[in-house]
Amino acid sequence: MEPSTHKLIHTFGALADLGQEIAGTGDFNEMVRTSMHLLLGTLALRRGAVVECSGPGPLRCVAIWGLEDRAITGFEIEETEKQSFLKNDVAEFLARNTSSSNPFLNRHREQLVGEGIELVLPMIVRGEVTGLVLLGGKASGEEFSGDDFETIRAMVRHIGVGIHTHRLLEQLAQRAEENRRLYEELRAIYRDTVRAFAAAIDIKDKYTQGHSERVGRYSEIIAREMGWSEDEVEGIQIAGYLHDIGKLVVDRDIINAPYNIDAKLSSDLNRHPAAGYEILAPINHPYADIPLMAKYHHERLDGRGYPEGLTDEQIPLGAKIVSLADSFDAMTTDRPYRRRRSFEDVVRDLRENSGKQFDGKVVAAFARALLKEVTGEAKERRIIKMLGKNYLEGEQVEPLLHDLITDLEH
Amino acid sequence: MDTPSGALVRSHCVGSTAVVYASDYLNKLTGEKIERECRRQLDSGCRALVIDFSDTQLVNSIGVSILLGIIDIAEKGGARVVFSEVNSQTIELFEMLGLTRHVVLAKNEHEALLNLSGLATIPIAP
Numbered sequence: 350m351e352p353s354t355h356k357l358i359h360t361f362g363a364l365a366d367l368g369q370e371i372a373g374t375g376d377f378n379e380m381v382r383t384s385m386h387l388l389l390g391t392l393a394l395r396r397g398a399v400v401e402c403s404g405p406g407p408l409r410c411v412a413i414w415g416l417e418d419r420a421i422t423g424f425e426i427e428e429t430e431k432q433s434f435l436k437n438d439v440a441e442f443l444a445r446n447t448s449s450s451n452p453f454l455n456r457h458r459e460q461l462v463g464e465g466i467e468l469v470l471p472m473i474v475r476g477e478v479t480g481l482v483l484l485g486g487k488a489s490g491e492e493f494s495g496d497d498f499e500t501i502r503a504m505v506r507h508i509g510v511g512i513h514t515h516r517l518l519e520q521l522a523q524r525a526e527e528n529r530r531l532y533e534e535l536r537a538i539y540r541d542t543v544r545a546f547a548a549a550i551d552i553k554d555k556y557t558q559g560h561s562e563r564v565g566r567y568s569e570i571i572a573r574e575m576g577w578s579e580d581e582v583e584g585i586q587i588a589g590y591l592h593d594i595g596k597l598v599v600d601r602d603i604i605n606a607p608y609n610i611d612a613k614l615s616s617d618l619n620r621h622p623a624a625g626y627e628i629l630a631p632i633n634h635p636y637a638d639i640p641l642m643a644k645y646h647h648e649r650l651d652g653r654g655y656p657e658g659l660t661d662e663q664i665p666l667g668a669k670i671v672s673l674a675d676s677f678d679a680m681t682t683d684r685p686y687r688r689r690r691s692f693e694d695v696v697r698d699l700r701e702n703s704g705k706q707f708d709g710k711v712v713a714a715f716a717r718a719l720l721k722e723v724t725g726e727a728k729e730r731r732i733i734k735m736l737g738k739n740y741l742e743g744e745q746v747e748p749l750l751h752d753l754i755t756d757l758e759h
Numbered sequence: 760m761d762t763p764s765g766a767l768v769r770s771h772c773v774g775s776t777a778v779v780y781a782s783d784y785l786n787k788l789t790g791e792k793i794e795r796e797c798r799r800q801l802d803s804g805c806r807a808l809v810i811d812f813s814d815t816q817l818v819n820s821i822g823v824s825i826l827l828g829i830i831d832i833a834e835k836g837g838a839r840v841v842f843s844e845v846n847s848q849t850i851e852l853f854e855m856l857g858l859t860r861h862v863v864l865a866k867n868e869h870e871a872l873l874n875l876s877g878l879a880t881i882p883i884a885p
Contacts, residue, residue: 355851363820383787383821390820393856395827414824415831488827489857 360500363391367504371511380515382412384508388482389414391504392497396465396485399508402426402478403516411512415485420464424481426453431478434471439498442469468493470501472509479513539635540587547590550597554604560678563735565589567674568667570731571711574718575670584636585667591639592646592671595625622647623656642667646675649706661708669708673699673715676706681736692744696753703757713757720750768796776875777805778868781815785822797829806838809871813844823856830861839863843871 367387370380381399389397396415400408408424426434430453434442441449444461454461454469461469465485472480482505487493493501547561554560568589572582596604599621603614626644634640645668648654650661680695690698699716703709721727723746733741768789769780777800782789797808808829812818818826833840843865845853853859865871 356855359820359852359855366819366821386787386821386824388820389827390822390824393823393827393858395831415828487857488861490860491857 360391363387364504364507367507371507371514374518377512377515377519378411381508381512382414384504384511385412385414385482388501388504388508389484391500393488394484394486395488398466398483399472399480399512400424400483401480401512402431408481411480416464416466416483420460420466421483424457426478426481430456431471434478434481435473435476439468439470439502442471443467443493444469468501470505472505472512474509474513479509482508536583536635540583543587543590546594550591550593553596553601557682557684560682561590561593563678563682564592564671564674566731566735567677567715568670570718571670571674571715572667574714575711580636584634584639585642585670587634587636588639588642588667589671589674591629592625592643592675593621594628594643595621595623597628598624619647619655638665638667641665642671644668646671648672650708651705654706664708666708666711669711673707673711677715681740689740692741692746693749696749700753700756709757713754716750716754716757720747720754723747723750768792770796770800772800772805773872775805776807776809776872777801778809778811778872780811780813783814783816785812785815785818785826787821787825790822790825794825794829798832801832801836801838807875808833808838808840809843809865809868809875810840811843811868811871812846812849813867815846815849818849818852823852823858826858827861830858834861839875841865841871841874843868 367384370383370387373380385397385399388394398413398416398421399411400421401411402408406425408421408426410418410421413421430451433451433453437449437451440446441451442454443449444454444458444467446454447458449455451469461483466483467486468484470482470484471478472482484501487497544562544565547565551558551561565586566589569582569586572585577585599618603618622644626640629640629643632640642665644656645654645659645664648657648659648664648668649672650664650669652658652660677695677699680690680698681692683689699707699712703712718727719732722730722733723741768782771778777797779793779796779800781793785793793810797810800808810826810829830840840861841863842853844867845864850859850864853862853864863871863874865874
């Protein structure tokens with residue numbers, strides 16, 4: 350093979366490898382180091398370095414080979430010198446060329462030559478000098494030829510674009526991370542605000558303090574047990590917190606005396622789901638269907654609920670979950686006019702009302718979640734904690750739940 | 760020492776000479792392993808390196824750059840470097856790029872060791 354052909358093939362191979370390296374998404378420093386090796390190996394240059402200039406101050410070394418770090422320490426490039434790099438041709442970039450008009454080379458010639466650096470090329474991207482590539486002489490001892498200059502220029506241009514692209518991607522990733530953090534913070538603020546709202550709702554009803562918070566948590570536990578995504582689980586938790594927000598427009602006396610109200614007042618109280626919908630609908634929630642879950646949490650599968658008397662398929666699943674969470678909390682907490690019901694009694698109610706008031710699948714999911722806590726399969730005992738430590742004592746909890754789940758799932 | 764494929768970078772010492780065997784394709788991954796092994800041998804007191812290319816089919820640009828780095832390190836440490844059993848295509852490449860100005864090419868490992876001991880008469884011509 351003719352030496353010139355052999356050289357051409359060797360150079361093409363290096364250019365192909367360089368393209369692949371620059372297009373890769375691997376580690377930035379590794380990309381630059383490999384690119385520099387490809388450049389050095391193409392012409393068998395004994396040493397080299399790639400330095401970046403980002404703003405004022407010393408140039409930053411990104412890759413170095415065959416040189417000590419001190420060889421390029423303290424280099425700075427002034428604005429006028431950058432302009433000179435934009436104008437000069439390659440011949441002006443030879444370090445030993447004492448007639449060079451390049452001010453950077455003239456300023457640093459002694460140090461560059463002393464370290465065996467023969468050629469300094471700018472990396473130019475979009476008309477700006479983004480860094481320099483410093484190269485030693487050829488292992489053959491020959492001078493650089495015109496072809497060598499062309500090869501080096503092409504490869505340095507590639508490396509410059511590669512570095513620039515990687516930096517842009519880094520900045521994008523950094524901004525995306527910042528945005529993600531901000532979004533998380535906003536979500537946390539939203540959640541805290543909603544919880545504060547829930548507390549405000551419950552304060553209006555002196556006998557049901559913590560009710561909205563518990564309904565939110567029960568709803569979340571049921572939805573998770575039913576295999577909902579994390580976003581959906583968060584959404585239904587919020588719906589649980591806000592399900593009674595419509596009570597804000599109901600007279601305090603009606604809320605606090607539900608056992609002793611006439612049909613007119615009862616009708617006023619029953620307005621709260623629709624009122625809740627009206628309050629929540631104009632808000633741009635980060636989760637879907639929160640207003641609907643509040644509106645329909647008193648609907649029943651048998652059509653005897655309110656405000657619209659919807660039946661099974663017409664009721665959103667989220668509203669069915671909130672409905673069960675709401676009723677379960679009502680049954681398991683003391684009210685001024687009655688004590689909370691025993692666990693056995695609650696299970697009986699859930700069984701009897703599955704398919705009428707509650708969706709059997711939702712009840713089964715809740716029972717499974719509680720059973721997991723009772724048997725220790727679940728790490729946290731969140732439902733048990735909300736029920737209070739004495740509530741389940743003396744109850745045949747496991748068999749009751751087993752039977753309920755079996756009945757509902759078969 | 761492990762290569763990326765899980766195989767070893769083979770090497771052994773003959774007196775104060777380390778013989779390091781290059782793999783079938785000398786690129787970044789394998790080249791850096793060989794460079795580290797050469798550094799390790801020099802740091803542990805070897806005064807000469809034989810890099811054996813009997814298994815090497817191809818050397819790419821990165822391989823050339825890494826080999827130059829090894830030559831540089833050896834020269835700075837006053838150690839000699841001999842390449843042995845280099846195939847004709849790679850000899851052409853080394854000739855073309857001027858690596859042969861800095862290393863001796865030997866027909867095989869035995870010749871390389873003889874060369875380093877001063878008994879060999881002439882290094883092989885490409």
